[in-house]
Structure formats: C-alpha cells, structure tokens
Amino acid sequence: MDRSTPPEWKTIEPGVRVLRLWESVGPAQPQIAVLQLSSEKYKELRKNVKAFLDSRDIFFESVRPGAKLAQMLKPANKYMGEWTVAIIHRESRARCASFPSEGGKS
Secondary structure, eight states: OOTTSOOOOEEEETTEEEEEGGGTTOOSSSEEEEEEEOHHHHHHHHHOHHHHHHHTTSSSSOOOTTOEEEEOOOOOTTOOSOEEEEEEEETTEEEEEEEEOOSSOO
16 A cells, blocks of 8 residues: 555545545554535435445445444535545444535535
C-alpha cells in the first residue's frame, strides 16, 4: 500500500461514493470508510445498514447482523442534500455516524 498516494473517492453507483481509507492512508484495521450519499441513498442506508453495505461491497466482506448507525440523524425540514457517513469496520462488525454534508461535491 502506497501511503504517499492521496486517497481517492470511488463512485459505486449514482448517489453513492466511497473513500476507503485503509487502501491509502490506513490503518489496515479497523477498516474505515467514508461515504457520500444522496438523500435517497441515505434513507436506504438507515433502513438496513448491513444490507446497504453488503450489497455494495463497501468492505469486500459481509458485515455481521446488527450493524448500526451509532449516531443516526434524521433529515430535518425536508433536507434533500447529501450526507456524509463514517464507518468503522472490524471483524465483520460495523458502527457508523452520519451528518448532513455542507457545500457541494468536492
């Protein structure tokens, strides 16, 4: 792993981008991913975190049942912007925190 290479956002599908920090800046464990999600995809994530992460191979292995958003924010005042979600994954367990994104895409 070349840690001198800047991390890169990867588009998984429209409305879902991932930054896999363990691939570029580390650490190798726990694996840390940052997601940028549209409001629609964020609502889907909130419904079933495990299914959302597994169906998109965010960690290249299945997450154990019970993956949760540790700090799950509800969209306020019909917020329709993007969301940023940080996920810590170790030994098939995942914990997440989410926040509305400020500004546009980078």
